Amino acid sequence: MRGVSSLEIQPVAGPIRATVTPPGSKSLTNRALVCAALAQGTSQLTGVLDSEDTRVMVESLARLGIELAADWPAGTIDVVGCGGRIPAKGAELFVANSGTTMRFLTAMAALGQGTFRLDGTPRMRQRPIRDLLDALAVLGVDAQSEPGNGCPPVVIQANGLAGGTAAIRGDVSSQFLSGLLMAAPCARGPLELKIDGELVSVPYVQMTLRVMRAFGSSVDASATALRGGLATSPAPYRGCHYAIEPDASAASYFWAAAAITGGRVTVNGLSRASLQGDVRFVECLKQMGCGVEHGSDSVSVSGAALSGIDVDMNDISDTVQTLAAVALFAKGPTTVRGVGHIRHKETDRIGALATELRKFGAKVLERPDGLRIESPKELLGATIDTYDDHRMAMSLALVGLKVPGVVINDPGCTAKTYPGFFDDLKKITVPS
Numbered sequence: 001m002r003g004v005s006s007l008e009i010q011p012v013a014g015p016i017r018a019t020v021t022p023p024g025s026k027s028l029t030n031r032a033l034v035c036a037a038l039a040q041g042t043s044q045l046t047g048v049l050d051s052e053d054t055r056v057m058v059e060s061l062a063r064l065g066i067e068l069a070a071d072w073p074a075g076t077i078d079v080v081g082c083g084g085r086i087p088a089k090g091a092e093l094f095v096a097n098s099g100t101t102m103r104f105l106t107a108m109a110a111l112g113q114g115t116f117r118l119d120g121t122p123r124m125r126q127r128p129i130r131d132l133l134d135a136l137a138v139l140g141v142d143a144q145s146e147p148g149n150g151c152p153p154v155v156i157q158a159n160g161l162a163g164g165t166a167a168i169r170g171d172v173s174s175q176f177l178s179g180l181l182m183a184a185p186c187a188r189g190p191l192e193l194k195i196d197g198e199l200v201s202v203p204y205v206q207m208t209l210r211v212m213r214a215f216g217s218s219v220d221a222s223a224t225a226l227r228g229g230l231a232t233s234p235a236p237y238r239g240c241h242y243a244i245e246p247d248a249s250a251a252s253y254f255w256a257a258a259a260i261t262g263g264r265v266t267v268n269g270l271s272r273a274s275l276q277g278d279v280r281f282v283e284c285l286k287q288m289g290c291g292v293e294h295g296s297d298s299v300s301v302s303g304a305a306l307s308g309i310d311v312d313m314n315d316i317s318d319t320v321q322t323l324a325a326v327a328l329f330a331k332g333p334t335t336v337r338g339v340g341h342i343r344h345k346e347t348d349r350i351g352a353l354a355t356e357l358r359k360f361g362a363k364v365l366e367r368p369d370g371l372r373i374e375s376p377k378e379l380l381g382a383t384i385d386t387y388d389d390h391r392m393a394m395s396l397a398l399v400g401l402k403v404p405g406v407v408i409n410d411p412g413c414t415a416k417t418y419p420g421f422f423d424d425l426k427k428i429t430v431p432s
Contacts, residue, residue: 019268
């Protein structure tokens, strides 16, 4: 799909009825890669996601001296861990626009000895990392924003991570805390992290802690621990076999397709017990009127007449754009709150959503921490700009399942996390 300038979405003739298994979770893949790289012994990861974000993580770890063997078609990566000591005595890392790779490897590089520089795309150079650098500085790490504006490129003069106590803000990105947590067991001494203010996207930090535990960490993964701060002691990760769940954020598009078309979609490989908080997106759809059925290894959504809702999506902010697409088909306004931090993602997702939803004829009130969406009597076809943001492309394409004339510009931007998205969407919308 890279190189295709635009793609017109074809409306479906009737309700979508399908069973799908999305590709592996990007969030889990990149967390497991870091823990496996720092472990003692060899790990095998299965069900890994093949995407731009995961490939730049693998390439960057290799530049740090980690031995990896990726079989992308088979969805497996074998990793020979470094036992918590970075082999390379310095490296230049290019992370594209992968926030997880930038934030996780900035913390991981502090465990090394030498000079490490991390850079990315022009948009990555606008994304904040000052809070992580400030926490590392308190812990004795010389980590600087090269331009001095609190954004990448980042340069780290590493001499290992001694341990200590640091506070880190949690209201911009939970990835800062996750990066420090994954590096902490490999510090020379105990490390205590205190959370300053509100922590956004709590389920993602809980996901980090649960992946760490799978590799042998004993850190407390409870919600109570997150509120009070977290303490770790030096203890090496152990290599293991780790199976990656399907991506719950990607699953949200298919559940939304059921809601929009009045159909039924079952996503296999996810359940209430999923490590990923975004599986709770279906609860928003349930509030809007959809039927939701949880199986032992599946979650199904059945579409119905939709009503607008008022919802705080702080914990599931990667699905805000998906809900916005569904809101266009609801009776009454939908208000999304608590997601001011998504202005610092691949694009300003609140501002970009407001701009693009208005093209469909929607009335949108933009707020600092969210937006209010009210659908018009008749939705308009529109050419949608995607801002090099994979979630803008995938979410707003769903509107075209019911509205003729929806064109998605730069559909190839989905390669960041889901290169095959439009092929998979076509499979469930075009009769065989």
